[in-house]
Amino acid sequence: MKKNNRYNDVNMTSSSIQDKRKPRAAVAPFCRHEPGTQPDYFHPAYRATRLRAPSQPLIFLPHTLSEVTGPVFGHSDIHPNDRDLTVQHAGEPLGERIIMRGRVVDGDGHPVANSLIEIWQANAAGRYADAKDDHPAPLDPNFTGTGRTLTDENGFYSFVTIKPGAYPWRNHDNAWRPAHIHVSLFGPAFVTRLITQMYFPGDPLFAYDPILQSIPDEKARQRLVSKFDLETTKPEWALGYRFDIVLRGRESTPFER
Amino acid sequence: MDWTPTPSQTVGPYLHLGLTNTHSLSRVAGDGAKGERVWLTFRVLDGEGVPVPDAMIELWQADSEGNYERPGGSEDGAAFGGFGRLATGEDGSCTFETIKPGCVPGSGETVQAPHINVSILGRGILKRLSTRLYFAGEPANAADSVLALVPEGRRPTLFAHPDPTRADHWIFEVRLRGEAETVFFDV
Numbered sequence: 222m223k224k225n226n227r228y229n230d231v232n233m234t235s236s237s238i239q240d241k242r243k244p245r246a247a248v249a250p251f252c253r254h255e256p257g258t259q260p261d262y263f264h265p266a267y268r269a270t271r272l273r274a275p276s277q278p279l280i281f282l283p284h285t286l287s288e289v290t291g292p293v294f295g296h297s298d299i300h301p302n303d304r305d306l307t308v309q310h311a312g313e314p315l316g317e318r319i320i321m322r323g324r325v326v327d328g329d330g331h332p333v334a335n336s337l338i339e340i341w342q343a344n345a346a347g348r349y350a351d352a353k354d355d356h357p358a359p360l361d362p363n364f365t366g367t368g369r370t371l372t373d374e375n376g377f378y379s380f381v382t383i384k385p386g387a388y389p390w391r392n393h394d395n396a397w398r399p400a401h402i403h404v405s406l407f408g409p410a411f412v413t414r415l416i417t418q419m420y421f422p423g424d425p426l427f428a429y430d431p432i433l434q435s436i437p438d439e440k441a442r443q444r445l446v447s448k449f450d451l452e453t454t455k456p457e458w459a460l461g462y463r464f465d466i467v468l469r470g471r472e473s474t475p476f477e478r
Numbered sequence: 479m480d481w482t483p484t485p486s487q488t489v490g491p492y493l494h495l496g497l498t499n500t501h502s503l504s505r506v507a508g509d510g511a512k513g514e515r516v517w518l519t520f521r522v523l524d525g526e527g528v529p530v531p532d533a534m535i536e537l538w539q540a541d542s543e544g545n546y547e548r549p550g551g552s553e554d555g556a557a558f559g560g561f562g563r564l565a566t567g568e569d570g571s572c573t574f575e576t577i578k579p580g581c582v583p584g585s586g587e588t589v590q591a592p593h594i595n596v597s598i599l600g601r602g603i604l605k606r607l608s609t610r611l612y613f614a615g616e617p618a619n620a621a622d623s624v625l626a627l628v629p630e631g632r633r634p635t636l637f638a639h640p641d642p643t644r645a646d647h648w649i650f651e652v653r654l655r656g657e658a659e660t661v662f663f664d665v
Contacts, residue, residue, distance in 0.1 A: 341493075349495055354492060415606075441485050444484050445487065
C-alpha cells in the first residue's frame with residue numbers, strides 16, 4: 222500500500238444512480254470514434270507497440286450500465302498547490318513559466334464540469350523526476366512535474382507550470398520527443414476515460430515523432446497542439462497556452478435530432 | 479464547431495510520476511463494504527510472454543448488490559468506492575483488494591454476470607485497452623450477454639481463476655498480444 226493514499230478520504234460517488242424500485246432506464250450509449258481520429262494500437266514505427274498492441278480485432282461492446290458509469294472525484298482529492306507546479310517546493314523551478322488553460326467539453330460542445338484532470342511532465346531541461354529517467358540533463362530540486370485539478374462548472378481548467386524540454390529516447394537513431402505535457406481525464410463514464418499529451422505550437426520535432434504520428438488524420442493530430450494565447454498570457458509573468466479537450470459525448474436521441 | 483474527441487496518446491514510461499506514486503488505490507472496497515472480500519492479482523504479459531513492468535491497471539466495478547453507486551454517500555470514505563488504480567511491478571503484476579461485485583443490469587431485462595471493468599495503460603499502448611474480468615466457475619457466466627459476444631475459444635481469457643495457494647485470491651492474466659491474447663473490447 223502506498224502511504225500517501227489520498228483516495229482514502231475521497232468524495233467519490235457514481236455518476237449514474239439506479240433506483241431498483243423503478244423500471245430500468247435504457248442506457249444512453251456514448252458515440253464511437255470516427256476512423257483515423259485516434260491512434261492505431263499497432264504502429265511499428267513506435268517500437269514498443271510491436272509487442273504490446275493486440276493482434277486480434279477488438280470485440281464491439283454495446284454499452285451497458287458498466288460502460289456509462291464511472292468514478293467521480295471531488296474537491297477533497299485536490300490539494301491547494303496541486304494546480305501550480307511552480308510552488309510545490311522551497312524555491313521556484315528553473316525554466317519558462319507558463320499558464321496552461323483550456324476547456325473540457327463533450328462531443329456536443331457541452332462543458333464537462335467538476336471533472337478530474339491530472340498532468341505530469343519533464344522539467345525545463347527535458348528530465349523527469351523519476352529514478353528510471355537516465356537522460357543526462359539536470360534534475361531541478363524545485364520541480365516534480367505533477368499536477369491535478371478539477372474543471373469548473375463551465376468546464377474550464379488551468380495549471381501554472383514551466384515549459385518542459387524535449388528529450389531523447391531510444392526508439393530509433395537520434396530519436397527525440399517533442400516537448401509535451403501528459404494529460405489524464407476521466408469524464409463522466411468508464412468509456413470517456415482519456416489519457417493524452419499536449420504539445421507546443423511550431424515544434425520542429427512533430428514530423429519525426431512516431432507517437433504523435435500514430436494518429437492517422439492530420440487534423441486530429443493538430444488537436445493535440447496547444448495554441449499560444451495572449452488572453453491567457455499574464456504581463457510580466459507568464460506565457461499562456463490554450464489546450465481545449467473534447468471527450469466523447471452521448472449518441473443523440475431522436476428527440477434531439 | 480468541430481467537437482471531434484481529442485486523440486489518445488500513450489502514458490509513456492513515467493506514468494508513475496503523474497498517476498501512481500501518490501495516487502494509487504489498491505483498496506477498491508474498504509473495511510465497511512458489504513460482500514465477499516477478494517484479492518485480485520493482475521499479471522500483464524507482452525507478445526513474447528515477458529512480464530510488463532511499467533503498465534497501469536484501473537478498475538471500475540459495481541458493489542456486491544450490483545449497483546454502480548456508493549452506498550452511504552460521501553461520508554463513509556472507508557466503505558465502497560468502486561475504483562482502483564495500480565502500477566504493475568517488476569514481475570508485471572499488481573494486487574487489488576475488493577469485494578466481488580453483484581450481478582449488474584444488462585440490456586432489457588437481462589442481467590450481467592459479476593464482472594469488473596478493466597483498463598490497461600502503458601508505454602507502447604497508444605490508447606487505453608479495455609477488458610472485463612469475470613470469475614471462473616460463476617453460474618451466471620453462462621447467460622452473460624457480453625461473454626456471448628466473444629468466440630467460445632477466446633472466452634477463457636476473460637476469466638480470473640482462484641489462486642490455489644491463497645484463499646480468496648484470484649489471478650487474472652492479461653496477455654497483450656500473441657498466443658492466448660486477452661480479449662479486448664471496443665467500448
